[in-house]
Each structure stands twice: as C-alpha cells, then as structure tokens.
Amino acid sequence: MVTVRPDAPIRRLKGASVAETRSAIVDLIRSSGTISRTELAERSGLTNATISKIVRTLLDDGLVSEVGYAESTGGKRAVLLELNSTAGYAVGVALDTAQDVYVLVDLSGRPIDARSVAGTGTESPEAVVARVARDVAVMLADHGIDRDTVIGIGVAGEGRLDLPGRVLRSTDSWSEWDDFALGHALTAATDLPVTVDNDANCAALGEFWSGRVPSTRDFATVYMATGIGCGLLVGGDVHRGASSNAGEIGHMSLRWDGPPCWCGSRGCLEVLAAPVAVVARARTDAALVARLGIDTTTDGDDARAVTADVRATFARVAAAAVQGDTGALALVEESAEYLARAILNLVNLLDLDEVYLAGPGFATAGERYLRAVQRELHAHAVMRGTHPVHVAMSAVGRDAAALGAAAAVLHARLTRTRAGRG
Numbered sequence: 001m002v003t004v005r006p007d008a009p010i011r012r013l014k015g016a017s018v019a020e021t022r023s024a025i026v027d028l029i030r031s032s033g034t035i036s037r038t039e040l041a042e043r044s045g046l047t048n049a050t051i052s053k054i055v056r057t058l059l060d061d062g063l064v065s066e067v068g069y070a071e072s073t074g075g076k077r078a079v080l081l082e083l084n085s086t087a088g089y090a091v092g093v094a095l096d097t098a099q100d101v102y103v104l105v106d107l108s109g110r111p112i113d114a115r116s117v118a119g120t121g122t123e124s125p126e127a128v129v130a131r132v133a134r135d136v137a138v139m140l141a142d143h144g145i146d147r148d149t150v151i152g153i154g155v156a157g158e159g160r161l162d163l164p165g166r167v168l169r170s171t172d173s174w175s176e177w178d179d180f181a182l183g184h185a186l187t188a189a190t191d192l193p194v195t196v197d198n199d200a201n202c203a204a205l206g207e208f209w210s211g212r213v214p215s216t217r218d219f220a221t222v223y224m225a226t227g228i229g230c231g232l233l234v235g236g237d238v239h240r241g242a243s244s245n246a247g248e249i250g251h252m253s254l255r256w257d258g259p260p261c262w263c264g265s266r267g268c269l270e271v272l273a274a275p276v277a278v279v280a281r282a283r284t285d286a287a288l289v290a291r292l293g294i295d296t297t298t299d300g301d302d303a304r305a306v307t308a309d310v311r312a313t314f315a316r317v318a319a320a321a322v323q324g325d326t327g328a329l330a331l332v333e334e335s336a337e338y339l340a341r342a343i344l345n346l347v348n349l350l351d352l353d354e355v356y357l358a359g360p361g362f363a364t365a366g367e368r369y370l371r372a373v374q375r376e377l378h379a380h381a382v383m384r385g386t387h388p389v390h391v392a393m394s395a396v397g398r399d400a401a402a403l404g405a406a407a408a409v410l411h412a413r414l415t416r417t418r419a420g421r422g
C-alpha cells in the first residue's frame with residue numbers, strides 16, 4: 001500500500017483558475033498570520049513572479065498590508081504580508097427554533113461581537129427577516145461600523161438547502177419556510193449580499209476560517225443541535241453534492257430493523273442518537289423522570305417551545321450523565337456509541353484524518369461523545385495502521401454555526417467575488 005503525504009498546496013494549485021489561486025493565496029496569508037512572498041511561493045508551489053502579481057492586486061484592493069520585515073537569513077530581509085483585518089466586516093446569523101445567534105467578525109474571521117436572542121419559533125419567515133434586519137442594523141451601529149464596509153450577511157439555517165438563497169425546511173414545524181427565498185428577502189431588507197447555508201456546513205467553514213485547519217486538509221465537522229448533520233470540507237471548500245445537501249449523516253441508516261425515521265428509512269442515526277431521541281427515551285424511564293424532574297407534558301403546537309424543551313431536557317440528562325447518574329449515563333453512552341459508529345463509516349468512506357464535533361448538543365456531555373468517537377476510530381478505522389484519525393471538539397464553540405455563517409461570507413465574497421468569479 002502506498003502512503004501519500006498530503007503536500008496538497010502544490011497538487012491543488014496545479015491547473016487552478018486565477019480566482020482559485022488568488023483565493024488560496026488569501027487563505028495562506030490569513031492562516032499564517034504574517035508571511036513573506038518567498039514563503040508564499042514555497043508553500044503554494046507557484047513562481048515568485050506569479051506571487052508578486054497576485055500580492056500586488058491584493059495590496060491594491062486593500063485586503064493585504066505590508067507589515068514589516070522577516071528575520072534576516074543573510075540576504076535581503078523579506079517584507080511580511082498580513083491580511084488587513086479591519087478593511088471589512090461580515091455578519092453571521094444562525095437561525096434556530098429555540099435561539100438565534102448573531103456574530104460580527106472582521107476580515108480575518110475574528111469575532112468582534114456575539115449576541116443571542118429568542119429563536120425563530122413559530123414566527124413567520126417575513127417577520128424573522130424583518131427582525132434580523134433590525135437586529136443587524138443595531139449591532140453594526142453599536143460598533144460604529146459603516147454599512148459600506150460590510151461584505152455581507154451569512155445565514156446558517158436548520159434543514160436542507162435549495163441554493164441559491166433558499167432554505168428548504170425538512171420537518172412539519174418548518175413548513176412555512178419551504179420555498180421561502182430567505183436570501184433574497186434578507187438582501188431586500190438589508191441591502192447587503194446574503195449567503196445561506198445549513199448549520200453543519202457553516203460550522204465546518206468556521207473551523208476552517210478559525211485557522212485551525214489549513215485549506216489543504218479534508219475534514220468533517222459533525223454538528224449536533226436537536227438533530228445531527230455534518231459539514232464536509234474538501235479541497236478548501238464545502239463539498240455540496242448534487243443538490244447542496246451532502247453530509248446528511250443524520251440519515252445514515254445504522255439499523256435496518258430500527259425505529260422508523262421521518263425520512264422514510266429505518267434506524268437512522270438521528271432517530272437513534274440525536275438529542276430528540278435521547279429525550280424521548282428519557283421520558284419513558286419513570287425513575288429517571290422523577291430523579292431529574294423531567295417535564296413529560298409539552299405543548300405540541302409551538303415549535304419553539306417543543307425544541308427549547310428538547311434542548312433543556314437533553315442538557316439536564318447530559319448534566320446528570322456527567323455527574324454519574326447511571327440511567328442518564330446509559331442514555332448518553334448509547335447515543336455516543338451510535339454517533340461513533342456513524343463517524344467511523346464516514347471516516348472510512350472518505351479516508352478522513354480530521355473530525356470535529358460542534359454545536360449545542362455537545363455543550364454538556366461533549367467529552368463523553370468525544371471519547372466514544374476516539375475509541376471507535378482507534379479500534380476500527382480501516383486506515384488506522386496508516387494514519388491516526390484526530391477527533392476534537394470544535395474550537396469555535398457553541399456559536400460555531402453563526403461564526404461559520406460569517407466565515408461563509410468571507411469565503412464566498414472575499415476570496416471569490418472580488419477575484420471576479422461571482
């Protein structure tokens with residue numbers, strides 16, 4: 001068996017378009033902090049002349065600054081380049097039934113502000129758009145940021161996607177959002193470009209833009225909120241599939257004779273392991289219900305109340321598990337085992353060596369999930385003899401989806417549109 005060392009910058013930039021090359025150079029500068037033209041040439045595999053030309057356009061556009069000199073290595077000292085982080089801003093909005101999160105980031109992806117407000121619940125899409133437009137205007141005003149310097153708004157939504165600009169909601173409670181042109185509506189309300197993506201893709205982009213993962217690595221971010229999704233970064237970009245819905249790990253069928261799932265299949269990861277499943281199981285355990293004071297009566301008509309209730313109950317079960325309640329621990333461990341098995345399949349399918357866990361579902365008992373996944377991959381990943389598979393909690397934390405949505409704006413508009421690809 002041949003082991004291929006991923007010196008991917010060179011491999012990937014061969015045959016790349018001008019826009020892709022410029023995008024990769026912006027990313028190298030961003031992820032390096034400061035870097036010289038010579039280093040850029042070495043790390044990208046491009047000639048010094050090509051690098052000089054690209055850097056000139058980035059300096060002219062004000063995206064990059066020259067910020068001093070590298071340590072002398074005997075010859076002429078090299079000029080260091082840095083991303084001009086205050087040249088622009090992006091807003092990230094994570095829409096969620098229970099809680100919406102807004103973040104403001106600078107050009108480097110560094111968060112300047114993060115706020116959470118009541119979730120979309122049963123509000124109409126039009127009302128949500130009007131509210132988001134107002135909240136974003138207030139956040140920009142609070143920081144004295146001129147709208148002209150805002151590159152765009154990124155929205156992370158639950159559910160499946162119909163790009164560009166529309167989010168198709170996948171459960172009954174979201175039916176009002178089906179076919180609603182969210183991107184267009186928010187652009188009309190804010191006069192800013194809007195990028196729409198699902199929460200898992202955003203979380204993966206957030207990981208990438210936080211500088212933790214270089215653009216040359218392929219990795220997956222598994223995102224758990226009420227359900228479970230997965231964002232795949234391949235070759236420095238989100239892998240989308242035929243209809244922008246790649247990464248539906250929640251519907252990986254793990255038991256052909258398992259409980260039915262709303263998707264029509266059986267034994268899907270989501271019905272076996274997602275917080276909604278754990279909570280349903282907890283509610284059938286009378287002793288656990290009594291011990292944890294779990295409310296078993298919920299108002300079935302209010303989507304926000306139901307989701308908030310699932311989140312709160314799951315957090316209670318997770319906290320009890322961490323504190324050693326055997327009943328709660330058994331439920332969390334079972335969920336973690338299923339998740340670990342699904343991630344094993346994913347890792348084997350794509351030969352991944354990096355996986356991150358993100359989202360509010362991992363907030364309390366994340367370590368339990370992390371250990372279960374690590375154990376499973378260590379024991380059973382097909383390529384474990386060739387390379388280890390690194391699993392970690394997301395560095396971008398609970399605001400991962402909103403931060404990633406802002407990063408999606410930077411990713412789409414900074415590194416591409418400005419390079420002329422639209």
Ligand SMILES: [Zn+2]
Nearest residue numbers: 251261263268
């Ligand atoms: Zn399913």
